[in-house]
Amino acid sequence: MISDFFHPNVGGVENHIYMLSANLLRRGHKVIVVTHSHPPDRVGVRWMLPGLKVYYIPFPTLVSSATLPDFLTFLPYFRTIVLRERINLVHAHASLSSLGHEGILHAHLMGVRTVFTDHSLFGFADAASILTNKLLEAMLRNVDAAICVSHTGRENTVLRANLPPEDVYVIPNALVASQFKPAPVAPPSHTITIVVVSRLAYRKGVDLLVAAAPRICAAFPNVRFLVGGDGPKLIDLLQMREKHFLQDRIELLGPVRHRDVPNVLIQGSIFLNTSLTESFGIAILEAACAGLYVVSTRVGGVPEILPEDMISFANPTEDDVFRAMAEAIAIVSRGDHDPHRAHERIRGFYDWGQVAARTEIVYRAVMASPPRELWTRIERTLALGPFAGLIFTIILAVDCLFFMFLEWWLPREDLDYVDCEWDLGRFGKIVQETRLNPDAQRRH
Structure with missing residues (x-):
């Protein structure tokens, strides 16, 4: 899961990511979250119940809890996390999340499949919406599937991002x-x-x-x-x-x-x-x-x-x-x-277990579909238009070159891989023990 919007901030997107992740963990999947840091000390790796690992990348926010789009400085962090955690699918959230869009851009370099969930509606007439929609179209040009939280949201996203309707699913929010x-x-x-x-x-x-x-x-x-x-x-x-x-x-x-x-x-x-x-x-x-x-x-x-x-x-x-x-x-x-x-x-x-099960179906469909080759991605990006297409194709090419440099500069065999899976049963026992025993709380 990757987004600028996650806890400790409070909101609908933040809660959606957390609850979906927690229920996917309970269904036996490995899930991590990547988001930006929160001053003064929320940076690095943290754990949340029920065993959710969160990477807080040391990026400052620009406005409304979103980071500045930079396309390249995030790649070294992203590559290291994806490789060391052995990730095979990236799920980005929110149209205004720079980290989410960059994760989709970088994921294809490592053969990782991508899914995007849109949580909001945007217009088509004002200048801000026009720019946002063009950026969304460019970033989702090569996404494997998209999810919207309502049928109205699906129509809005298909029109804004020029996506094939058959690649866009509807899975609503839920609550406890x-x-x-x-x-x-x-x-x-x-x-x-x-x-x-x-x-x-x-x-x-x-x-x-x-x-x-x-x-x-x-x-x-x-x-x-x-x-x-x-x-x-x-x-x-x-x-x-x-x-x-x-x-x-x-x-x-x-x-x-x-x-x-x-x-x-x-x-x-x-x-x-x-x-x-x-x-x-x-x-x-x-x-x-x-x-x-x-x-x-x-x-x-x-x-x-x-x-x-x-x-x-x-x-x-x-x-x-x-x-x-x-x-x-x-x-x-x-x-x-x-x-x-x-x-x-x-x-x-409405039940989060049902939402997780339906999301899992989307994941399996994505993993079973054929991946897009680099040349296909370039052709689809060029189709954005003579101006936007050229700009984003250059970004795609520079991204590929920088990735090749990182492959040489930081070889995969030198990375510190995560070799053990998290034991949810043991984690639950530790939580229960620390609640009842102050000595165990200090020990753990």
């Missing part, structure tokens, strides 16, 4: 249902709490929340908001609360750690998502599993997540968000939504 249990049955309360847990950024539709929340509070005196998250739009929420004197109706929690999200969710009855773009929406799934009725904008892959009786949709406009919220408040007030039944339904819909 036992971590998101509804609150115990309590005496009926007149107050209805609307929960928002999101990164407070433009694409998450915080402007819609700022516009609609005062109207909702004015129309329904028994409604209060509980908002968790941080981001550049936090100042807009603070100003809105001050302007309309809603300090007692809108509580801002600030940043919320992922392990604390369930405790926030069970305080509410309705979950509000106002995203302007969303490939899947794991926060919606977690809220529904915790027993909340969901109101969301009808964007991206959101309509694919829940049955119609568990969610109300709105167009991304202030008036329609207000309409959908009024509908949800009426449903919750009448008691038409059963939180515990919702939890049981979600438990049956």
Whole structure:
């Protein structure tokens, strides 16, 4: 697994990589993660339960936890890790991950097969999207297979990266249902709490929340908001609360750690998502599993997540968000939504074991397909166009020459290979022993 986005950062991509890796380990595969370092001391090799080995490469981040694309300085690290760990498949994650794209570029030099998972939706009209899409098309020109988390995301990725549709699979996100249990049955309360847990950024539709929340509070005196998250739009929420004197109706929690999200969710009855773009929406799934009725904008892959009786949709406009919220408040007030039944339904819909099994099928199909020769890769890269094709073909050629230099400068026989496999059973015993015995904790 390779991506700029991994723990200790918290997010949907980070959690997806960790949970998929953990379940693949339980299915008997060897899995390692490669990501960038985190100051001050998260660098080098670390281990995570249940025996997941993580390489934190000493690269600084440029913006939004992504490293600067350099194409070449990562190759010595990548080559050493792939060879010494005897890796035969690289799975990159996220369109904005430089490490992921570079891993796909370098992997073919060592005969390693490649898979890419796209977690986001992007547009086609603005300058940033045009540049990002062209880079994505170039990097995925020779990928063996791609995975998207929704059918809408698949259509978006096929168009953006100009991929053959038959090489793109759909495997949704999942969650650990036992971590998101509804609150115990309590005496009926007149107050209805609307929960928002999101990164407070433009694409998450915080402007819609700022516009609609005062109207909702004015129309329904028994409604209060509980908002968790941080981001550049936090100042807009603070100003809105001050302007309309809603300090007692809108509580801002600030940043919320992922392990604390369930405790926030069970305080509410309705979950509000106002995203302007969303490939899947794991926060919606977690809220529904915790027993909340969901109101969301009808964007991206959101309509694919829940049955119609568990969610109300709105167009991304202030008036329609207000309409959908009024509908949800009426449903919750009448008691038409059963939180515990919702939890049981979600438990049956989404499971990480099923996601790992479906991903394993993609891996096996990739490993069984014929690899592309170097000349085929060059031809496919040149087909990007007279300008982009030439640039990325030069990058590909320089990458090959640098790899040949490394083969001479750092011969494979001089590398320190990993000769033993990790014993998950023994690892579990050590963890249990260290929890119970302080002396064993110091020893291990």
